[in-house]
Amino acid sequence: MIVTRFAPSPTGYLHIGGARTALFNWLLARKSGGRFLLRIEDTDLKRNTPTATQQVLADLRWLGIDWDEGPEVGGPNGPYFQSQRLEIYQHYVLKLIEEKKAYYCFDTPEEIERLRREAEAKKQVFLYPRPAHFPEPEEARKAQAQGRPVTVRLAVTETEPIVVQDLLRGDVVFNPAEIGDFVILKSDGFPTYHLAVVVDDELMGVTHVIRGQEHLMNTPNHLLLQRALGFRTPAYLHMSVTVSESGGKLSKRERPEALRKAIQEKKGVDLDALAKAAGLSRQELDLFLAGEKMPDVPAIDAMAAFLGVHLPEINVVDFLKSGYLPETMVNFLALLGWSPAGRQEIMDRQELIEAFDLSRLNKSNSLFDRKKLLAFNTEHIKRVPLKTLVRHFRVFLEATGSPVAAADDAMLEHLIRINEGARTLAQIEEKCRFAFIPDEAVVYDPEAVKKVLQKEGAADILRTIAQRLEQLKEFTAESLEVMLRNLAEETQVGLGKVAQPLRVAITGTTISPPIFDAVNLLGLERTRKRIERAIQLFSHA
RNA sequence: GGCCCCAUCGUCUAGGCAGGUCUAGGACACCGGGUUUUCAACCCGGCAACAGGGGUUCGAAUCCCCUUGGGGCUACCA
Numbered sequence: 001m002i003v004t005r006f007a008p009s010p011t012g013y014l015h016i017g018g019a020r021t022a023l024f025n026w027l028l029a030r031k032s033g034g035r036f037l038l039r040i041e042d043t044d045l046k047r048n049t050p051t052a053t054q055q056v057l058a059d060l061r062w063l064g065i066d067w068d069e070g071p072e073v074g075g076p077n078g079p080y081f082q083s084q085r086l087e088i089y090q091h092y093v094l095k096l097i098e099e100k101k102a103y104y105c106f107d108t109p110e111e112i113e114r115l116r117r118e119a120e121a122k123k124q125v126f127l128y129p130r131p132a133h134f135p136e137p138e139e140a141r142k143a144q145a146q147g148r149p150v151t152v153r154l155a156v157t158e159t160e161p162i163v164v165q166d167l168l169r170g171d172v173v174f175n176p177a178e179i180g181d182f183v184i185l186k187s188d189g190f191p192t193y194h195l196a197v198v199v200d201d202e203l204m205g206v207t208h209v210i211r212g213q214e215h216l217m218n219t220p221n222h223l224l225l226q227r228a229l230g231f232r233t234p235a236y237l238h239m240s241v242t243v244s245e246s247g248g249k250l251s252k253r254e255r256p257e258a259l260r261k262a263i264q265e266k267k268g269v270d271l272d273a274l275a276k277a278a279g280l281s282r283q284e285l286d287l288f289l290a291g292e293k294m295p296d297v298p299a300i301d302a303m304a305a306f307l308g309v310h311l312p313e314i315n316v317v318d319f320l321k322s323g324y325l326p327e328t329m330v331n332f333l334a335l336l337g338w339s340p341a342g343r344q345e346i347m348d349r350q351e352l353i354e355a356f357d358l359s360r361l362n363k364s365n366s367l368f369d370r371k372k373l374l375a376f377n378t379e380h381i382k383r384v385p386l387k388t389l390v391r392h393f394r395v396f397l398e399a400t401g402s403p404v405a406a407a408d409d410a411m412l413e414h415l416i417r418i419n420e421g422a423r424t425l426a427q428i429e430e431k432c433r434f435a436f437i438p439d440e441a442v443v444y445d446p447e448a449v450k451k452v453l454q455k456e457g458a459a460d461i462l463r464t465i466a467q468r469l470e471q472l473k474e475f476t477a478e479s480l481e482v483m484l485r486n487l488a489e490e491t492q493v494g495l496g497k498v499a500q501p502l503r504v505a506i507t508g509t510t511i512s513p514p515i516f517d518a519v520n521l522l523g524l525e526r527t528r529k530r531i532e533r534a535i536q537l538f539s540h541a
Numbered sequence: 542g543g544c545c546c547c548a549u550c551g552u553c554u555a556g557g558c559a560g561g562u563c564u565a566g567g568a569c570a571c572c573g574g575g576u577u578u579u580c581a582a583c584c585c586g587g588c589a590a591c592a593g594g595g596g597u598u599c600g601a602a603u604c605c606c607c608u609u610g611g612g613g614c615u616a617c618c619a
Contacts, residue, residue, distance in 0.1 A: 007619090009619050105617095109617075116616095123543080124543085125544080149617075172545070182616095193618070212613090213547090217545060240546090335568095336553075339553085343555090343566090346568095363548095367553075372569040373569095378582075420582070421582030421583075422582080485578095494578080495577095503579060510580075511580045512580080515578055516578090
């Protein structure tokens with residue numbers, strides 16, 4: 001049976017690259033009827049954040065990527081947090097030391113750094129100088145008592161070429177002479193990634209490891225460790241990397257950097273107000289602008305909102321908040337580095353599982369194209385069942401704190417219906433928000449006022465509409481349509497000349513759902529009030 | 542610098558492993574037109590690629606080599 005896993009380190013929100021890795025492992029497990037497990041690689045005390053695991057779990061759930069074993073679902077191979085498996089790693093480290101396959105080291109970071117520099121100066125690869133005699137456990141205890149850092153390194157004694165058999169790339173050959181004795185146990189008693197991943201994959205019965213190309217160079221180390229420990233070697237597949245428009249792999253730094261650029265390019269930004277909006281001190285903001293400090297995600301979001309700039313989405317939640325559907329994300333991510341046998345591109349999870357096949361993966365890096373993502377989202381909004389869409393819409397509204405969240409499900413369904421052709425949930429929200437704010441809170445877009453409301457005759461048309469609204473027997477989208485069409489015909493103008501002033505009067509902008517639906521949504525009373533307010537504010541007659 | 546991976550339209554890719562059926566197919570973007578009460582959506586049409594060089598072969602996008610370009614790694618991070 002095929003067993004795959006996703007093993008994120010909880011350093012923040014799940015980003016799009018991680019989601020893609022998780023997805024491919026999940027697809028392989030689901031396609032083959034195997035198991036998919038989730039393991040949290042929290043062995044770096046400095047980088048982990050306390051809430052990150054919850055964020056990652058929530059993001060995976062939103063995407064519809066479920067796990068058979070792991071946090072919150074349990075399983076026979078737990079615990080699934082590496083920080084809770086310290087004795088297990090300890091056991092194997094001790095075993096390797098006893099067998100003289102690994103040894104204690106007492107170097108300080110400065111000493112290591114010096115050796116590294118020397119090697120660099122000589123244009124040589126840095127290889128840790130293995131001592132002729134390995135220190136005894138006794139010496140390790142002594143060194144520790146004296147306050148020296150104690151680490152353990154694997155003795156790399158292999159002389160034959162190390163061959164990584166990659167499912168995608170074929171045999172990749174490495175020269176063992178270029179692999180130095182690497183650290184497997186850190187001075188804080190935590191295992192390094194190499195040790196933890198090898199031990200856990202063995203103990204958890206992982207058969208297939210799909211990961212990013214950035215791990216290809218680590219794989220010979222893992223092979224070495226597996227041999228030293230007498231473990232099996234899982235099948236490896238190193239996927240291509242997703243790169244960003246700015247070149248280089250897509251990283252979390254993208255958003256802060258885009259924000260910094262936006263702040264620097266914008267003239268006359270009130271930095272004190274900006275810092276306040278982000279909950280930062282002025283000093284922290286200055287450090288950020290100098291490129292020396294990265295504020296956290298909420299602060300970044302707050303600053304972007306304050307400036308009204310749109311930052312590129314990187315984390316899974318960013319896409320949620322921009323109004324993308326999880327179906328879109330899963331579909332689009334699957335197509336980055338993989339393609340189905342047929343012509344069909346738009347697929348739901350089930351269709352992806354059915355079509356998935358490792359042999360159709362491709363090796364080259366790909367660029368994340370947001371325009372194509374938008375097109376995919378438009379398609380999925382059309383395809384996803386209405387009930388599901390309502391659920392997604394609710395999640396979106398709550399995540400963004402929209403006033404539209406006050407609506408019940410029936411209303412949300414209606415809002416979706418009258419916004420046929422929308423590209424994102426955010427667009428639906430933007431178009432409908434006008435009906436969920438107080439009449440006095442309508443902000444009139446100056447551009448729209450100038451172009452529509454202050455045009456010749458606009459005020460007259462609004463007055464006429466207000467009058468006819470009074471005379472309307474029943475107030476529905478249909479009766480409104482009849483009324484407005486008649487009015488357009490009588491006054492010998494296009495429907496646009498009637499609809500546009502009305503649209504701006506009730507929404508403050510030129511963008512809304514179809515005008516009949518928009519008025520119907522707002523209701524008779526509030527429509528009248530807003531028309532009056534608009535006439536008052538903008539007719540200079 | 543060293544090691545490793547990769548290379549088809551602007552982008553994601555099909556084709557490559559089994560060389561002729563490829564005057565290279567699709568999707569997105571873009572451009573032009575249509576539809577239209579706004580924004581979208583929708584419909585029709587168009588533009589656009591085998592990185593370069595050398596082999597192998599009757600024949601190369603496809604196989605081999607070199608060059609160039611892009612990417613990754615080079616930690617007591619994962």
